[in-house]
Amino acid sequence: MEEHHIKLDLANPYLSSLGTKGGSKSEPKNGPVPFKMPPKTAQIRLVSSHPEVYEPCDDSFALVDALLADRTNLLAHDPTICMEVGCGSGYVITSLALMLGREDSGIHYFATDINPHAVRVTCETLDAHGVHAEVICADIATGLESRLEGLVDVLVVNPPYVPTPEDEVGCEGIASAWAGGENGRVVIDRILPIADKLLSENGWLYMVTLAANNPLQICVLMRQKGYASRIVVQRSTEEESLHVIKFWRDAEVLREAKEQVGTSKTTPAVMEYLLSQFPRMSFWRTGGNSSSNS
Numbered sequence: 001m002e003e004h005h006i007k008l009d010l011a012n013p014y015l016s017s018l019g020t021k022g023g024s025k026s027e028p029k030n031g032p033v034p035f036k037m038p039p040k041t042a043q044i045r046l047v048s049s050h051p052e053v054y055e056p057c058d059d060s061f062a063l064v065d066a067l068l069a070d071r072t073n074l075l076a077h078d079p080t081i082c083m084e085v086g087c088g089s090g091y092v093i094t095s096l097a098l099m100l101g102r103e104d105s106g107i108h109y110f111a112t113d114i115n116p117h118a119v120r121v122t123c124e125t126l127d128a129h130g131v132h133a134e135v136i137c138a139d140i141a142t143g144l145e146s147r148l149e150g151l152v153d154v155l156v157v158n159p160p161y162v163p164t165p166e167d168e169v170g171c172e173g174i175a176s177a178w179a180g181g182e183n184g185r186v187v188i189d190r191i192l193p194i195a196d197k198l199l200s201e202n203g204w205l206y207m208v209t210l211a212a213n214n215p216l217q218i219c220v221l222m223r224q225k226g227y228a229s230r231i232v233v234q235r236s237t238e239e240e241s242l243h244v245i246k247f248w249r250d251a252e253v254l255r256e257a258k259e260q261v262g263t264s265k266t267t268p269a270v271m272e273y274l275l276s277q278f279p280r281m282s283f284w285r286t287g288g289n290s291s292s293n294s
């Protein structure tokens with residue numbers, strides 16, 4: 001990582017907070033302060049746009065913040081193939097490529113979107129930042145599943161998650177960016193088994209969910225496929241409560257899932273563990289304990 005030496009500028013709130021973090025009076029007052037540049041993400045002014053393409057929004061920022069928060073783990077994870085499903089403007093895949101490294105670092109990036117305008121806009125955003133990804137117009141990963149099966153090390157998804165009438169799901173234009181059908185789960189529930197197929201043995205999935213999507217139940221479903229999970233970022237506004245959840249294959253969870261094949265029950269201990277991550281969702285205790293979507 002680049003390391004820079006700068007003079008502490010106390011008028012700059014970011015730097016002044018760094019400078020006072022330790023609170024030590026013995027720190028040199030005017031000497032050079034070691035300063036690590038924050039990792040780069042895509043610059044909004046360089047993100048291309050189109051009236052029919054989803055602009056980076058709170059959910060996009062939450063997903064990038066989750067990736068930033070987990071960046072040290074991601075770098076240690078040493079991924080070879082990273083992919084975004086539903087890339088929209090390209091803000092997220094571009095940020096991921098900037099924070100993990102370009103193609104010459106050995107990482108290959110893929111992005112898909114069902115909206116052809118989003119494919120073009122994503123290519124422009126990537127170009128504007130000097131990074132590259134293979135961007136494909138596809139329904140989730142259609143056409144890539146056999147090529148990438150078991151090979152994707154990092155999969156990121158900010159899906160259409162807003163509860164809407166079923167007939168709005170997958171329609172042409174900007175509505176396909178958010179229309180998620182009943183409980184906002186129609187596209188999410190199609191993505192989960194495909195993610196399971198694409199992810200490598202050590203693959204990680206980062207997915208944005210809304211409280212209305214019943215993220216607890218999504219964690220239960222993924223647990224039945226052998227994935228552990230944790231919330232990386234949570235954001236609540238008056239209108240919505242977003243979670244960015246990370247899923248990864250876990251040997252212990254897989255063993256437990258195999259033992260429970262044929263039953264739809266989740267053990268009370270597991271349920272308690274999951275509920276501890278979603279304390280405000282305990283009203284789903286009963287609904288989340290069985291699965292109708294596995």
Ligand SMILES: C[S@@+](CC[C@H](N)C(=O)[O-])C[C@H]1O[C@@H](n2cnc3c(N)ncnc32)[C@H](O)[C@@H]1O
Nearest residue numbers: 054060086087088113114115139140158176177
């Ligand atoms: C909420 S937007 C997220 C866009 C971008 N990833 C971001 O975070 O700013 C969801 C994106 O998924 C795309 N999408 C919707 N259904 C899809 C599908 N079945 N397959 C691929 N992409 C889809 C939409 O066109 C839209 O660009």
